[in-house]
Amino acid sequence: MTETTLQRAIGVRPVGVAIVACNGAAGPEGVLVGTLASLSADPPRVSFAIARTARPLAALRAAPALSIQLLAPDQVEVAVQFSDSARTAERFASADWRITTDRPPQLNGVAACLFGVAWQIFDTQTHALFVVDVTGAWRFGEASLLYKDGKFLPGDGTA
Template structure:
C-alpha cells in the first residue's frame, strides 16, 4: 500500500476532522478599547488543579497577536441562540460588527465575556507554544461564569453549525 502524498494526507486529514462534531466556542481577548475574537472548536480542558484550558489559534488570525500581547482570553461556550454572533465572528468581512451584538462584560482578566454564553472561562495566558501554523495558548482560569438557562449548545460538524442534541438514553425505561 502506498503512503499518500503530503497534499493527499492533508486533504484526508481535513475530510476526517470534518466528521468530528465539536462544541462552538467564541474566544475573545483584549483590554479596554482593544478587542478581538474568533470562533474555535480547538478548545480543551488541561487540568483542574490549577484549572487550565488550552486553545489553538492560527497565527494568521486577527486575534492571535492580541491574545499574545494582552496575555488573556475568554472561552465563551455558545448556545444555539448565538448563531448570529458565531456568524459575525466567523467572517473577516464582518469584523467591524463583532462586538456590536450581544451583551458584554468583563471579569478579572479584562477579556470580553458574552453574557449569553452557556459558560465563560476567563483566562490568563501562562504559556504559548508555536507549532507550525498555530499557537497553543495555555490559560489558567481566573473566573468562570455559568448560565442557569437550558443547555442547548451550538455544534460544528461537516462545515456547518448545528443545534445541540438531546441526551441519549442508554437504558430507556
Template structure:
C-alpha cells in the same frame, strides 16, 4: 510535503467527522474570534487550551493579552459564531447591531451576554504548532447558565448543530 505527512485534504475530511463545542474567545481591544479547538487540558491545576492561526488578524492581540475570556455558546447562538468567524469586520459592532449585547469586566476583557458559560483565563503558555499557536490558559473565574437543560452549539461536518436530549 514530506513522505510522512498526511495529505491536507484527507486530514480536513477526517477532522470534519469530529464534533466540537463552539466558543468565542475575546481579549481586550475589544477583539474576538470563533474557535472549535477549545478543550480542557488538566484538572490539577485547572488548564484549558485553544489554538489560533499565527496568520490570523487576532493573533497579535491574543498574544499580547494577559487575560482571555472563553465563551461557550448556546445552541441558539449560531449567528454569534458566524459573526465572530467573519474576517475583516468589526465583530463587536456587528454583534451589537444584530441585537447582541456585551460588556467589559473590570480588567477590560469583553464579555458576551447570554452565553452558556464563560471562563476568564490567564494565558499560561504559548506553544508553536505548525501554522497555529496553542494557548494554554489557567482559569481565574467562571460563570455558567443556570438552566442545566440549555445546550451548547456544536460544529460538525462543516455545519453548526444542536445536541438532541
C-alpha cells in the same frame, strides 16, 4: 495526505464552538475556535489553538487576561460573524457584549464563560497553541453550539 482528507475525517466528530476574547490596544479583539479542550482540573487549565495568520493573535498574546465564551445553540449568527473575516467590524457591535477596561469582553446568553490568563503559548508551523490558567468559570446553559462537517448545529446542541 491532503488537508481536505484530514478535515473530512476529523469533521465526523462534533466540536463545541467558543469565542476567545481580550481587550486589545485598539479595542476588543476575538476569534472563533473549535479547539477548546480541558487540560486539567488541578490546576484548572484549558487549551485552544488559533491560526498564526489570525488577525487577533498579537492582541491575544499580549493580553493580561482572556475570556472564553462557549456559545449557546441559538448563537449561530455570532459564530458566523466571528468566522467571517469580512465581518470583523460587526463582532463586538452587539449590545449583548459587556465591554469594560478592567476585564476581558463577556457575551450575554452564552452556555458558559471562562476567564483566565495565558500560561504558555507554543508556536507550531501553522498555529499558536495557548495553555490558559482558568481564574473563573460559570455555566449558564445545558447545551452549547456545535460544529460538525462544516456546519453549525443549532437547536439543542446535540449532534
